[in-house]
Each structure stands twice: as C-alpha cells, then as structure tokens.
Amino acid sequence: MPAPARVRALEHAGDLRDKIVLVRVDHNCVKNGVVRDAYRIEQSLPTLYNIVERGGRPILITHVNRPRDGADGSITIDKSRDGVDAVVDVLRRMLGVTFAAPTFGTAGRGDGVASVDTSINFLLDDLRARRIGGIYLPNSRWFAGEEAKAGSEAYEAFSRQLAGLADVFVNDAFGSWQPHVSTVGVTKYLPSYAGFLMQRELRAVEAVLEPVRPFVAVVGGSKLDTKIETLNAVASRCDSLVLGGVVYNAYLCAKYGVEIEGVSERDVELAGQLLAPETQAKIIELPVVVESTSLQGCGCVPKEGECGKPMEGAGTTRPLHIDQLQRGASYGYVLDVAASSFEDEKVKLAMQGAKTIFVNAVMGFTSSGFHEGTTALDHAIAENKSARKYFGGGDTIQEFKSLTPALFMSAVLDPTFYLFTGGGTVLKALELGGGEKLETVKCLLADADEKIPLKEEPKCMRFADCAC
Template sequence: MDYSKIKNIDQIDVNGKRVLIRVDFNVPVKGGVVTNDLRIRAALPTIESLLKRGGRLILVSHLGRPKGKVDAQYSMKPVQEALAKLVSVPVHFCETIESLKGASESLKPGEILLFENIRFYAGEEKNDPDLSAKLAEAGDVYVNDAFGTAHRAHASTEGVARLLRPAVCGYLMKKELDFLGKAVSHPEKPYVAIIGGAKISGKIDVIENLASKVDHLLIGGAMMFTFNKAKGLPTGKSLVEEDRVEMAKDLLARFGQTILLPTDCMVSTSFDFEKMTVGPLKSVAVDALGSDDIGLDIGPDTIARYRDLLLSARTVVWNGPMGVFEVDSTAKGTFALADALAEATSKGATTVIGGGDSAAAVEKAGLADRVSHVSTGGGASLEFLEGKELPGVAALDRN
C-alpha cells in the first residue's frame, strides 16, 4: 500500500472532540517509577498539537505482558505521573473499560485521560469486537501514534479504527511512515542495507525483499556464520542455524552479486552470554577460523570495506547489530558502522535505523541524533522492510 496517502491529525477538526489516541507508552518501570520516558516524550508533539486545538484526549497504551489479566506491576499509574510532569494540563486516570465512556465524556477541552493498561483485557490481543466497540464509544475521532504496535491487529490498533471515524495517524507515526516508506519505495541511489543480528531465520523476508532493491546488502552479526557454512567455510564454535544453511545457499545463489559477507571477524575461545564475559579477542580471516573459535564481531578489514560503501551511499537502512554490542570489546564493529552512518548523514544521505537492537546500539553509541531517523518499532519496522502491510496503518483513513 502507499503509506504516503494515510491521513494525519492536521487534516481533522478536533475542537471540543474526544480524541482516542493509541500511544506506545511501553516504558521501563522500576519501583513504581518510570526509568526512561523517551517513548512518552516521543508522543508529545502529537499530544500538544491536539491539546492546543481544543481536543479532549484519551490515551490508550499497553505496558509489558500481563497476559490479559490485571497485574499491578504493569499498571499505567507510574506512566500517569511521568506524563503529568511533561505536560501543563491535568492528567486524569481511568481504571476500567466500563467506566471509560463516562470518564471521557466528563473531560474538558485541553485535558488528558490516561486509560489503564489495555492488555489487562484478553480481548486486546484477540482483536475482540466487543472491546473495540467499548473503546470506540469513548472517542469521537481516533488517532494511532503507536508505530511499535502497528504490525499487530489488536483491538486498540486495528479493531477500533474500523469503527471510529475519522481514523488518522499522529506525527510520530507519520514520521515513521515517511522515512521507512521512502527508503522502501523511493530510495535515492546508491541504496545500501545493513542486516545483522544473531539469526538468519528472523530476517529471511527482509533479506529477500531488500536484496532485489538495494545496490549492496551488508551482512553482519552471528548470521554471517550460517552463510559461511553455506559456502563451505569453517565456523568453529560460532552460532550456526543448521536448519537454515540450505536457505542461505539459496539466497546466495539468487542474490550473490548484492549480498556482501564479512572477510574477517573478531573471535575468542571463551564467551559467556549470560554473564556477558569475553576471553581474549583476535582478528581472523573467515576462511581461517579454528575449531574452538567463536565469532563475536566483524573484523577491521570488513569494517573498512563496509564503511567505504556506507560513505558512498545516498540511502541506508540498518536492522541488526554487527556483533555482541552489549559488551564493549565486541561492539566495535557495530559502533564503527554507526559512526559511518552519522558521517554519511552529514553528507546528505538518508539513514534509517530499524528499531530494536539497532536502535539500542545507536543510542549506546551516542549517535541517535546524528542519523536521519531511528524507528521506535523493532517488529513493525522489520515487517515494513519485509514489504508486509501493517494492520494498524491499513485501517486508517487515506487521501
């Protein structure tokens, strides 16, 4: 679908109206306090615009995985307190779906009502029509600003949007659709994709979709060893998905001119993933791994080769780290490419980080504000790059 045609909040009248907004306030909470309010702050442009225009805002979000039951550790109460510190208007709270309609009707223009965790209801993830209808009763218009859940057909993302019109996107969602949409549909060339992470199995569709569109597809992370096994190269004790080796062979046969694999990697004979401890590291050519070697990062030759390609690119999308970025000594490949992306951006390239571990890595490298766009949705951005339709977006009005 053409995501550029999705209507946004600038195209609707909200004065005096109850605006039901699906936000992504799935934030870390410790001891009853929000420890990172990044996702709350990301929704503020949408919230503030609708408040200024006289909207009466009802915010709906999930928090954690309460599995369809009320669980106090996943209450939105700490989120209410965090949000109240960021806005200059009253933030009310509603605990039950039965009282939501009445609470929404008593709201004054320029006020906010935060609803309790929508996943306290089993009907949310089942896209239950009754729950969707009760949500729809609480609003006059619907706004989806939660890209991170847009790939899920849930009651608060897809079901309610079919019942409550107009149904449009907020600014955060629009930004995601603009950047990812351009990268997938109208990329400026040269177009380079970086695909990393541990397993090829979760990235097959995105590799398939991008390999036919990009000029170069750079592979990193532990998935490189499944490809290396497919090429008959030694893999030592590195992570290999044995049941995906034939699939890797097929991808190389079809897209071998586009897919680039590391020529060297950083290895150790000792690595404990639970404790995140790594033994002495050394750089080894991919055809020279010893039987006890565990590959944990891309090597210096690969970094240099990938960096050159990134600096010559006009569009870059990145999903998945190049190594075990959680440990400083094996994060060098990931951070080096993040630095190259920041430099490419300064030269005019469009650089899009596809959420999840890639976003966490760029944040950790301190470079999140030096790339074009860091997606807020790991699973959603992955499905977008795979070319799949996102139910939470497909349900919205379009021009």
C-alpha cells in the same frame, strides 16, 4: 508536511473542541518498571499538543511487552514489569499535566482484564471538565480481547468498548504493526486518522522503498527465522547488504561450512537462501569477527576482539578473520564484529559511496560488553555526509544513543538522518512492499471516492535541500 497520499490525517479531523480523542501510541519502552529510553514518548508529543490545542481531550493507550503466554494464552498482569505507570510519570514531567491511570478488575487468574470498567465514567467526566489533562489506559495487552482473533466475540466486544470511550480515533503508533483491537478493531466504530508521527514514518518508508542509489542496507538480529523473508525482500531492493549479529553468524556457517556456537541448524538452513547468486553478489562481508569462549563479557569494550581487563568468569576473546575459516571446523561464540572490518576497502567503498543507508542492526552482544562493532558501524555511517541515513529499531536506536551519545545528538538535529521509532514495522513494510499495505494503515486510508484536502507538497525525505 501533509500526509502520504490517501491517508486520513489528524489535520483532516475537523473540529475537535470538547471531543474525546482515543490515541493509540507506541510507548513500549518500559523494562522492569523503568522507561529505558523516552525517545518514543518524545516523538508522540506533537500529536498530543495538536489535539489539545484544538480543544480535544486525549485518552492514550499502548502495549507494553508481551504479557500473554504464547503456549497457553494466559495473560499475566504485572504492573511492575508491564504497567504504564512509568510512562505516565514521564508524560507528567514532560507536559506538566496530570494523566489519570485507571486500574480495572481482572476476569480471573490468567484471563486478563475482561472489559473496560464502568468506573472510568468518573474519569471521563473529569476529562471533559478539564480537571485532568488526559487518561492513560492500562497496557492494551492486558485486555482479553486485544489479541483475540479478528471478528471473534471477544475482539468485537473490546472494539466496541474502546470506541465507546471516544468520539475520534488517532493512530500514532507506527511501531505497533500487529492488527489488534487498539490498532485496527476500533477503526470500525470511530472516525479514524493518522497522527503526525505515523505520517512522518510512512513518508520515510516511502523514501526507503524508492531510494536514491546506491542503496546500502545493514540488517542484523538474534534470530533468522523471523527475518529471512524480510532479508530476501531487502536484498532484492538494495545494492549492497551488510549483515550483523546471529544473522551474520548463520550466513558464515552456511557459506563456509563451519559450526559456530549458539547458531542453530535451522538458522543455518535458512541462511542458505542468502547464498542465491543474486543475493550473494550484494552481500558485503565484514572480514574480522570477535570469537569468545563464553557469552560472559568483562563489561569493557574489547579492541580488535581482545580485552585488556579480563575478569573472573569472563571468556577469552580473539579476532577471527573469515578468510581463515576452515570448512568442517567448529568455533566458539562469535559475539561481535571487529572495528577494523569497517576499515576494509570494500566495506568503506560501499559505505562512503552510498546515497541511501538503512540500518536495522546491532553488530554485537552489547549487553556483555561487545560494543566495538556497533560503535564502528555508527561512525562509518556518520562519515558519509551526503547520504540519507535511516536508523530503525528499538535496539538499534537505543545502542546508537548509549554507545555514541554525541553522535546520536548530532543525528537528531541532522536532516540527513532519520530515526524510526519502529524498526520491525519498517522491515515488515519493506517485506510487503509499502507502508500502506500494513493492516494498521489500510484502515486509515480514504475510500477511492473520498476527497482528501490538498496541501502544499512537501520536500522529499531523501535530502534536506531537495527541490523536487
């Protein structure tokens, strides 16, 4: 499929023979030194295959976690936690080629990596001579200039250093929307293009922004302060809105005048925005939630909020019907949505009648065994065979895969499903009103007078058999 309009695409990059191509990927899938889920790595392979097939020599760079302290700005370099070695090992097994992973010296304790070490020149020689299949640079956020203020000396210096390694830049990291050096700064100094994954994700965003209606959005999260603007934007575009997680808990507090353990006053205050008449009319309330006396689950999957195998230290749980909430009352932790909520007639009508469904949500506190809401949600969505179904977000995809593996595998092969690699980026694009409004995409757009090679128009992302 061709790229979205005005985006400079990898296929427009011309002759790549013997050229070094810097590829920004989103391989942020490492936790405690282990690749949790290789899905993001797998999705970047078509771009890498294309570059190598056309004679290019790839250098990869990604961010991993958040090594910079938000309070004092110090950068902690911990290879076992934030390194790329685990990703490199997965790539070696997948591709059967050697990726060299250089190590650079640090500027000082807490200062991160000051610059690209000149020792990389030896690896560049090996790359040009094809003695290695590629180079994988250290975590981009270990470099002092990566997250520096745009235009600052550190930002520009790192931009030039990074660009100096390559002849061409390809951004295939849709999930990395922050305008840092490795996503934006480097484009000032190199011919820059969108990789195949980036293009595919942008087309899918366009389809979510212009959905076939009715359009149902399912949004959850652990914090409302980071999502309220996005929620308002999504609410303005969808026909029905389903909430989950702390977002739903805060909404219940705001609407019914109750207190729920673990929900901050600030979140309740923000949730008041969801009570605006035009938004309230779209919210489909899930009628039964799971209340617990503790955040500690027993490790099994409760049924209707009740666990048959309580263990020492685990809280007691019970189903809580929202129509029984009493104004002014206090409740324990609400850690999930009961599966029966998705049997409610109003919920079923919305889910089964939808033509487009977007999901960026985990319903419950799955790490403590509260899985039933998320599992029921995934099955309810899959029962709608005709809707175009978009799943976005690392946790959303990971739980979809781990809780319902058979359903996930069928979704991967089902053209009515689309699995985003970057749910946060999708939400940001929805908030801004388009993927092309992301700073990381703006720098890949052709100038108004620049001619982009035309190719056959693709079928749209809405339906596999669409003839438009």
